[in-house]
Amino acid sequence: MQIPNAETPSKPLLQLRGIAKAFAGVQALKGVDFDLRAGEVHALMGENGAGKSTLMKILFGVQPPDSGTIELDGVGEVAIDDPRHALALGIGLVSQEPSLVPQLDVAQNIFLGQTEALGVVPRSQFQARAREILKPLAPRLPVTARVGSLGMAERQVVEIARTLARGGKIIGFDEPTSSLTPAERDGLFALIRQLKSSGKGIIYISHRIPEVYAISDRVTVLRDGRVVASRATQEVSADELINMIAGRRLAEELQHSAKPVVRAGGTEALRLEGISAAGKLHDINLTLRTGEIFGLAGLVGSGRTELARCIFGADRKDAGSVYVNGKPLDLRQPADAKAAGIALIPEDRRKQALVPNMDVERNFGLANFQQYSPSGFLRLKQRRQDIERYIEEMAIRPRRAGVRIRNLSGGNQQKVVIARWLQSGARIFLFDEPTRGIDVGAKFEIHELMRRLAKDGCALLVISSELPEILALCDRVGVMRGGRLVQTIDDCSDLTEDLLMKYASGEVTRS
Amino acid sequence: MTNDRVSQVAADAQASAAPREKKVSLGWIRSASVVAGVALLFIVFSVLTSSFYAPSNLLDILLQSSINAMIAVGMTLVVMARGIDLSVGSVVGLTSMITASLLPQNFLLGIVAGIVLGVLCGLINGILIAKLKLPDFIVTLGMLSIYRGAALIFTDGKPIYGIDATFRAIFAGDVGGIPTPVILALAIALLAFLVVRYTAFGEQIIAVGGNEEAARLAGINIDRVKICVYAISGLLATFAGFVLIGRIGAAEPIGGAGFELQAIGAAVIGGASLFGGEGNPLGALVGALTLGAMQNGLTLLNVPSFWQLVATGVVVIVAVFADQVTRKRR
Numbered sequence A: 001m002q003i004p005n006a007e008t009p010s011k012p013l014l015q016l017r018g019i020a021k022a023f024a025g026v027q028a029l030k031g032v033d034f035d036l037r038a039g040e041v042h043a044l045m046g047e048n049g050a051g052k053s054t055l056m057k058i059l060f061g062v063q064p065p066d067s068g069t070i071e072l073d074g075v076g077e078v079a080i081d082d083p084r085h086a087l088a089l090g091i092g093l094v095s096q097e098p099s100l101v102p103q104l105d106v107a108q109n110i111f112l113g114q115t116e117a118l119g120v121v122p123r124s125q126f127q128a129r130a131r132e133i134l135k136p137l138a139p140r141l142p143v144t145a146r147v148g149s150l151g152m153a154e155r156q157v158v159e160i161a162r163t164l165a166r167g168g169k170i171i172g173f174d175e176p177t178s179s180l181t182p183a184e185r186d187g188l189f190a191l192i193r194q195l196k197s198s199g200k201g202i203i204y205i206s207h208r209i210p211e212v213y214a215i216s217d218r219v220t221v222l223r224d225g226r227v228v229a230s231r232a233t234q235e236v237s238a239d240e241l242i243n244m245i246a247g248r249r250l251a252e253e254l255q256h257s258a259k260p261v262v263r264a265g266g267t268e269a270l271r272l273e274g275i276s277a278a279g280k281l282h283d284i285n286l287t288l289r290t291g292e293i294f295g296l297a298g299l300v301g302s303g304r305t306e307l308a309r310c311i312f313g314a315d316r317k318d319a320g321s322v323y324v325n326g327k328p329l330d331l332r333q334p335a336d337a338k339a340a341g342i343a344l345i346p347e348d349r350r351k352q353a354l355v356p357n358m359d360v361e362r363n364f365g366l367a368n369f370q371q372y373s374p375s376g377f378l379r380l381k382q383r384r385q386d387i388e389r390y391i392e393e394m395a396i397r398p399r400r401a402g403v404r405i406r407n408l409s410g411g412n413q414q415k416v417v418i419a420r421w422l423q424s425g426a427r428i429f430l431f432d433e434p435t436r437g438i439d440v441g442a443k444f445e446i447h448e449l450m451r452r453l454a455k456d457g458c459a460l461l462v463i464s465s466e467l468p469e470i471l472a473l474c475d476r477v478g479v480m481r482g483g484r485l486v487q488t489i490d491d492c493s494d495l496t497e498d499l500l501m502k503y504a505s506g507e508v509t510r511s
Numbered sequence B: 001m002t003n004d005r006v007s008q009v010a011a012d013a014q015a016s017a018a019p020r021e022k023k024v025s026l027g028w029i030r031s032a033s034v035v036a037g038v039a040l041l042f043i044v045f046s047v048l049t050s051s052f053y054a055p056s057n058l059l060d061i062l063l064q065s066s067i068n069a070m071i072a073v074g075m076t077l078v079v080m081a082r083g084i085d086l087s088v089g090s091v092v093g094l095t096s097m098i099t100a101s102l103l104p105q106n107f108l109l110g111i112v113a114g115i116v117l118g119v120l121c122g123l124i125n126g127i128l129i130a131k132l133k134l135p136d137f138i139v140t141l142g143m144l145s146i147y148r149g150a151a152l153i154f155t156d157g158k159p160i161y162g163i164d165a166t167f168r169a170i171f172a173g174d175v176g177g178i179p180t181p182v183i184l185a186l187a188i189a190l191l192a193f194l195v196v197r198y199t200a201f202g203e204q205i206i207a208v209g210g211n212e213e214a215a216r217l218a219g220i221n222i223d224r225v226k227i228c229v230y231a232i233s234g235l236l237a238t239f240a241g242f243v244l245i246g247r248i249g250a251a252e253p254i255g256g257a258g259f260e261l262q263a264i265g266a267a268v269i270g271g272a273s274l275f276g277g278e279g280n281p282l283g284a285l286v287g288a289l290t291l292g293a294m295q296n297g298l299t300l301l302n303v304p305s306f307w308q309l310v311a312t313g314v315v316v317i318v319a320v321f322a323d324q325v326t327r328k329r330r
Ligand SMILES: Nc1ncnc2c1ncn2[C@@H]1O[C@H](COP(=O)(O)OP(=O)(O)OP(=O)(O)O)[C@@H](O)[C@H]1O
Pocket: A023, A024, A026, A027, A028, A046, A047, A048, A049, A050, A051, A052, A053, A054, A055, A096, A407, A408, A409, A410, A411, A437, A439, B021
């Protein structure tokens, strides 16, 4: 394959100069220059809150910049005032938070707003087109499924397909793989390479360093709304890249935090016997011991989230029993699980864990009313003290307990959710994609936190689609496929990503 | 560039679901505009009529608004939990009929029965909505009809005259020149405000309204929260009914008809968001006063009551529109 040399001075498709943007109280971008050439993939990296999505939103006309210019090849300087305008200029964006209509089906979402391009084309015909677009990404996703019934990964795939269906010369991908498993990611990469060779310009945002090496020609790093560096990807080492993103200190820590020593599992904390849920889970048996981190790998739709939700009482199970500390418990709703010392840190923070308009302190208190208001009245002082302690210990930024949680970066929001459950006194933690969309620095901190929990004798179940995360964190690993636990690996010493993938896809069935 | 992209608008409304952010907080603009609106109302009416500003008339406005204020406080709690209660007017009618009919036999029984019935009406609403997962709009619309029908069936559509004097003194008398309904409304709003601010229940209401799934996954009993707010709404509608029959001196089965719109209007003007998770019981007081002042002023200007209905409807729709515009955009 021909990779255009980053140094070739071909005329840029797109040139952003001096883009600045402030939100109430935050200067999100402080004069950013960015350019994109035809036939290249330009990666954009940086910590949570560095301003990556803001830059994309400005390019896509969602938000106007305060100052700065946008210049397009063949068009000249433009003021893009809304997404419709951006689309007409050939700019597409796969946004970080899929904005789909849950009531419509997959095909309808993909072609939403483009009906004039299809005229009165019969339904079956545009469903066929939708299927074609989805093929490399998720061949088995039914185009007639209602989007509201889909999981995060599937929604992400639909969002990608929608942008691709609209065409365009410049396409931005804002963390497109945050919910995807390796198989889908590979499909996406193949697609991106195709777009690239047909001369389009791609902007690729991700927190995952290996992905950036795999797909990009150039990489630009933002920190605090400024460009730290812009280099040809092949010329930067991973260490340098981490340095640029998170600062020197962290790079060293990251290097020295090798895989943890295998902990000898303690006593039984959680035992599942024959858990089944119609069509989703089949006869799951699993034991989780104190002091261990148990990873759950599998493809999208393999039932991992479903299992966690069943254990937590968020969804109904049809059969099977859950034992906590050896005692059988009837967990019908999350409140019961909480009372039994179980915590669920769900995959979709925004929809499932946070009340966006409430401040940090109140979000922290959501699972802790028993503690803070035994009489009905809140012990506000006590609660304030506790959250402030967590803010210090976990380095939550900003340091104020009174900010609305929706203004925090993903990593900081996640820390607040974890703090909530730590305070609840939970001993069994179900983490569903704990570092989805979280930057390298915060991810490291969250991993450290999880290890500390295990050391303190908690039992952790960790679902992750990022296999390196599973390998780095877990003492034991289970693999799910089609709603079954098909494999349990007790000794992870020579487990590899490859092998895990093979188990997950069913290529290998016995170790 | 094409201009035949009308259909794309729908898509882009979606794409810009995380839309432009205003630099000044919209909430602040909102509060300011409510205050400005009320001030304008007072100025206009004071200029146009000689009697609007008279202390006795101002007191009258307070008195007239107090019934709506009580219901609006309950409505605010319901709306904060992302619900709606259209049955309040009918609950007013039903409970006041029951109380009026029992008062002559046993004073206490009359009051207690009314209260129990009011709470029960709310519980039924809440249980149907929370447990059977029926849409709040439909359930309370159905109940609006059912409770009203029950009130009419109860006395075959006839009013009950002659409300007990002590009852009238309690619910429609005055203490040191201040009408008891005003005191009652104020106390209720203040209490509700304290509940929202300083109790677990208050925070749970906001959490359920702000993000029901997150509240559930945090182990909050969301069904209980919902059922409770509807029960409170029923209770407060009952109190409003007591004031109503106390003031009139008679109970009609059609008493309270149309109160739901007034209450929703007051709640929204007062800052409750129909998108849930936000609202202020004290704001409901301001909202009720706004509507009360407007109706009073229009009466003084000899505007026929039919037109007052139109005006009220317009104000409520404008308030809801303002809510849409200011809340949805973020
Ligand atoms: N609508 C908004 N209102 C207020 N502040 C905002 C808004 N959108 C973004 N910000 C702030 O602007 C800064 C940049 O946010 P942005 O979403 O661009 O970061 P990002 O680099 O995409 O982060 P992430 O990796 O978490 O996606 C952050 O401090 C964020 O809190």
